[in-house]
Amino acid sequence: MNHYLVTGGAGFIGSHVCETLLKAGHSVCAYDSFDPYYPRELKERNLADCRVHPNFMLVEGDIRDRELLATTLRAQPIAAVIHLAARAGVRPSLEQPELYAQVNIDATVGLFELCRAVGVKQVVFASSSSVYGDRDGGPFRESDNTDRPLSPYGSTKKAGEVIAHVYSHLYGFSIACLRFFTVYGPRQRPDLAIRKFVHRALNDETIPVFGDGTSRRDYTHVNDIVNGITGALNWVNGAAGRYGIFNLGSHSPVELNRLLAGIEAGVGHPLKIDRQPHQPGDVFQTFADTSLAEIDLGFRHEVNFDDGLRDFIAWMRANDLS
Incomplete structure (x- = not known):
């Protein structure tokens, strides 16, 4: 049995990671503000099932609180840190770029410094497809240029990857940076598009749609993301001094109009749509090449989008508190 620290452990992805690790027989500390x-x-x-597990503990605290974070890291030997805590979202980052830099860059450096001090050198870092910026053509590859993200959020995730490389190079950390592509599924944050659309559709409310609906997203079910994270844990624990960047996506972009049609079919009535102009910071498409993650992490995209969307709509009917 290994012990893992999951920052952002009460969130959408983090809570699923905690559950999966507990089911695998490990102990987990979720750190969340x-x-x-x-x-x-x-x-x-999100944490209801985890809280009743004997091998689960929760620390409530800000990722910028270095004293509390240090105490947490020293509490017991940690096999690896899964660093998911962040200020998320492209559009909110346009309004609060300094806060995004503090949480996503400064606090990541602080976490790595504390890990170095206590000898924890295995880290899985949550990055984002936002680092790719806006680009045309085929699938996005990890070797593609990522010097021109379109939002403060994307730039902070790019910075996190660069910082991770420094700690791997200088101090022998093994770090896997995972570029998540538009994650959806049960417990999705209420600010994310699919949840907002489904919530409004179920309540017969108008759905604001930015652009003409031809933009495409590589929607990836949270179960597939969690499988990628567990594969990354095996990878970082496999050898010292490793550094890698991996796309986690479906390799199958879905047009926005198709998403809306799927929601309409799922809720059983026509959607009320308000077409609005394209928003600054939004990219036209995301499209993951996942071959590297498949080879090194054993990653597999398993949840079909239509099935995943149908299941998510059913989950929303039962659980929506937005």
């Missing part, structure tokens, strides 16, 4: 970015009740519900 319960930031009011969205209602605390949603995160409390």
Whole structure:
């Protein structure tokens, strides 16, 4: 049995990671600030099953609180850190770029420094497809240029990858940087498009749609993302001094109009749509080449989008508190 620290452990992806690790027989410490970015009740519900597990503990604290984070890291030997805590979202980052830099860059450096001090050198870092910026053509590869993200959020995730490389090069950390592509599924944050659309559709409310609906996203089910994270844990624990960047996606972009049609079919009535101009910071498409993750992490895209969307709509009917 290994012990893992999951920062952002009460969130959408983090809570699924905690559950998966507990089911695999490990012990888990979730570290989360319960930031009011969205209602605390949603995160409390995310952790309902974890809280009753004897090998689970929760530390409530800000990722910028270095004293509390140091105490948490020293509490017991940690096999690896899964660093998911971040200020998320492209559009909000346009309004609060300094806050995004503090949480996503400064706090990541602080975490790595504390890990170095206590001898924890295995880290899985959550990056984002936002680092690719806006580009045309075929699938995005890890070797592609990522020097021109279109949002403060994307730039902070790019910075996190660069910082991770420094700690791998200088101090022998083994770090896997995972570029998540548009994650959806149960417990999705209420600010994300699919959840907002489904919530409004179920309540017969108007759905604001930016652009003409031809933009495409590589929607990836949270179960597939978690499988990629567990593969990355095996990878970072496999050898010292490793550094890698891996796309986690479906390799199958879905047009926005197709998403809307799927939601309409799922809720059983026509959608009320308000077409609005394209938003600054939004990219036209995301499209993951996942071959590297398949080879090194054993990653496999398993959840078909249509099935995943149908299941998500059913989950929303039963659980929506937005």
